[in-house]
Amino acid sequence: MDNRLLDEPAIIQLCFVTEDLNKTTEWLADLTGVPAGPVRPFPPDESAIYKGSRGHRFGCQIRFMNFGNIEVEIIQPDKSPSAWRDLLNEKGPGFHHFAIKTRNLSKRKAYLEGRGHELLQQGEFDKGGGRYAYFNTMADLGALIELLEFDNDMEPQP
Numbered sequence: 449m450d451n452r453l454l455d456e457p458a459i460i461q462l463c464f465v466t467e468d469l470n471k472t473t474e475w476l477a478d479l480t481g482v483p484a485g486p487v488r489p490f491p492p493d494e495s496a497i498y499k500g501s502r503g504h505r506f507g508c509q510i511r512f513m514n515f516g517n518i519e520v521e522i523i524q525p526d527k528s529p530s531a532w533r534d535l536l537n538e539k540g541p542g543f544h545h546f547a548i549k550t551r552n553l554s555k556r557k558a559y560l561e562g563r564g565h566e567l568l569q570q571g572e573f574d575k576g577g578g579r580y581a582y583f584n585t586m587a588d589l590g591a592l593i594e595l596l597e598f599d600n601d602m603e604p605q606p
Contacts (some may be wrong), residue, residue, distance in 0.1 A: 453556060454548060460596070461519045461547035465536045469524035472541070473511045476520070484522070485512045496571030498530060506530035521547075531569040531582045531592065545582060545592035553579055553597040554605045560593070568592065 466472040473484035492505040506528035513520040523544065525532035535544055550556045560583045561567060570581040578598040585593045 452559060455551050456549065458549070459518065459546045460549050461521055461594070463521040463523060463544045463547065463594070464542060465523050465525065465532050465544045466541045467524065467536065469509050469511055469522060472524075473513065473522050476513065476522070480513075480515075482513050482515060485514075487511055490523075490573070492528075493571045496569065497567070498569050500567075504529060506533065508532055534568075535592075543591055545594045547580075547594040547596050549601075550595045550597050551601055552603045552605055553581060553595055555603075556595050557581055557583075560595075565593070 464472070469487065476482070477484045488510045490508045490510055492507040494505070495502060496504065496506070498504040498506065506526060508523045508525040508530070510524075511522050513522070523532050525536060527533065532544065535542075557567065565583040565585050568582045568584050570579065572579050577600075578596060580597075581595045582592045583595070585591065
C-alpha cells in the first residue's frame with residue numbers, strides 16, 4: 449500500500465463542531481438510534497500549539513457516538529481562539545475534520561507541511577496517552593485533516 453499519509457486504509461473519525469453539544473448529540477441520537485457517550489471535558493492544555501505558538505488556553509466539551517465502522521465526535525469549543533472556534537465562527541455548526549490514525553506523527557506532519565498544509569493546532573489527549581494535530585486542508589477539501597497518534601501504537605520517533 450502507498451502510505452504517504454496512511455498507515456492503514458481507514459478514516460477512524462468524523463467530527464462536527466456545535467454551539468450546543470447536548471442539543472446536537474440528542475438530535476443525532478434521536479435521528480439514528482445510536483446513543484451519545486458522556487460529556488467529556490477537554491481542559492486547556494498549556495503545551496498545546498495553536499497557529500504556531502504555545503500558551504493559548506482553549507478547551508472544549510466532547511461527546512462521541514460509535515457507528516460501528518466509524519466514530520463521530522461532536523465538539524463544543526469554549527470561546528477562546530482555537531481551530532474549533534475558528535471554523536464555528538466562520539461557518540457556523542457543521543463538519544470540522546476527519547481523523548486518520550498514525551503511528552508516526554512527526555513523519556506524517558512533515559509530509560503534510562511539505563505539501564503546503566499548515567499545522568493549525570496540536571496537543572495531547574487522555575492525560576498524555578496520545579497526540580492530535582489539525583492541518584489546514586480547507587482550500588483543497590473544505591475541512592481539516594486530523595492525525596491521531598496513540599502511545600500504545602506508535603513508532604519510535606526522534
